[in-house]
Amino acid sequence: MSSDKDNAADEQRSGGIQVIARSSAIMRALGAQPQGLSLAAIAQATALPRSTVQRIIGALEAEGLVESLPGSGYRLGPALGQLIHHAHGDIISVARESLEQLGETLGETVVLSCIRGKQSNVVIRVISEQELRVVIPLGSSLPMHATAEGKVLLSTLSDDAIRDLLPATPEKLTANTLELPDLLAQMPGIRRDGVAVDIEEHTLGVSAISLLIPTFMGPHAVSVVAPTARFKPRLAEFRGALERFRLALEKQFES
Structure with missing residues (x-):
C-alpha cells in the first residue's frame, strides 16, 4: 500500500515538473518573439503538440502571465512584468x-x-x-x-x-x-x-x-x-x- 502511494506521488511530481518545463518553454518562445506568436508557431518552436500548447496557454493567460493579441496570437502578459517589478x-x-x-x-x-x-x-x-x-x-x-x-x-x-x-x-x-x-x-x-x-x-x-x-x-x-x-x-x-x-x-x- 505504501509503495503504491509513493509511486502515485512520484508520478504526480513528475507530471507537475513536466508542466512547469513545458510552460517555461512556451514562455521562453514568447519572450524571444515580443511581437507575439500563434498557437501553431508556439507548438513548432517548442516541439509540443498544439493541444498541449493550447491547454497551457489557457492556464497562463488566466494568471496574466500570457495575454492574447488582437486578431490571433499571444505574447507575455503583464503579470510577468509585475513579478519581476517586485524583484528588480x-x-x-x-x-x-x-x-x-x-x-x-x-x-x-x-x-x-x-x-x-x-x-x-x-x-x-x-x-x-x-x-x-x-x-x-x-x-x-x-x-x-x-x-x-x-x-x-x-x-x-x-x-x-x-x-x-x-x-x-x-x-x-x-x-x-x-x-x-x-x-x-x-x-x-x-x-x-x-x-x-x-x-x-x-x-x-x-x-x-x-x-x-x-x-x-x-x-x-x-x-x-x-x-x-x-x-x-x-x-x-x-x-x-x-x-x-x-x-x-x-x-x-x-x-
Missing part, C-alpha cells in the same frame, strides 16, 4: 538617470514611451534646454501611426494585429502622415533594425527617431525628438546615441 524595481527608476544623461549629451528632447491601449504613452521625458525645442507633456498619448515611437512599438505586433488596432484610414495629421498600407510596408525594416523614423509625420517642423527597448515590463521605445532643421544633419549621431543608451540600459537590467 521599476523601469522608470532604472532608466531615468540614463535618459537624463542622453538628453544632456545630445541637447535635444528625449522620451521613453510604451503602448497604452491604442496609443503610445510617454512615461519619462527630458526636455531640451535649447531656445527652439520640442516639449512633450509627461503622460501624453500620441497616435501610433504617425510617430517614430508609435511605429517602433507597433512593430512588436503582427500586421494583422496592427490592422485590428488602427483604423483602416488613420487620421492625416500632416502631408507626410502615412496611409495604412505604407505604414505596414515599413514594418519589416523596423522589425529587422528595431528603429523607426518620423520626418514631420505628426507635426510640421518636428522629426524623431525611436529605438525599440524590450524590457521585463513589455516593449518600450526611446526617442530623440527635435526640430527638423537640426534633426536631419544629426540623424546618424542620434541613432548611435540611442544604440549606446540601449546597451547601457541592458547592463543596468542585468546588474
Whole structure:
C-alpha cells in the first residue's frame, strides 16, 4: 500500500515538473518573439503538440502571465512584468538617470514611451534646454501611426494585429502622415533594425527617431525628438546615441 502511494506521488511530481518545463518553454518562445506568436508557431518552436500548447496557454493567460493579441496570437502578459517589478524595481527608476544623461549629451528632447491601449504613452521625458525645442507633456498619448515611437512599438505586433488596432484610414495629421498600407510596408525594416523614423509625420517642423527597448515590463521605445532643421544633419549621431543608451540600459537590467 505504501509503495503504491509513493509511486502515485512520484508520478504526480513528475507530471507537475513536466508542466512547469513545458510552460517555461512556451514562455521562453514568447519572450524571444515580443511581437507575439500563434498557437501553431508556439507548438513548432517548442516541439509540443498544439493541444498541449493550447491547454497551457489557457492556464497562463488566466494568471496574466500570457495575454492574447488582437486578431490571433499571444505574447507575455503583464503579470510577468509585475513579478519581476517586485524583484528588480521599476523601469522608470532604472532608466531615468540614463535618459537624463542622453538628453544632456545630445541637447535635444528625449522620451521613453510604451503602448497604452491604442496609443503610445510617454512615461519619462527630458526636455531640451535649447531656445527652439520640442516639449512633450509627461503622460501624453500620441497616435501610433504617425510617430517614430508609435511605429517602433507597433512593430512588436503582427500586421494583422496592427490592422485590428488602427483604423483602416488613420487620421492625416500632416502631408507626410502615412496611409495604412505604407505604414505596414515599413514594418519589416523596423522589425529587422528595431528603429523607426518620423520626418514631420505628426507635426510640421518636428522629426524623431525611436529605438525599440524590450524590457521585463513589455516593449518600450526611446526617442530623440527635435526640430527638423537640426534633426536631419544629426540623424546618424542620434541613432548611435540611442544604440549606446540601449546597451547601457541592458547592463543596468542585468546588474
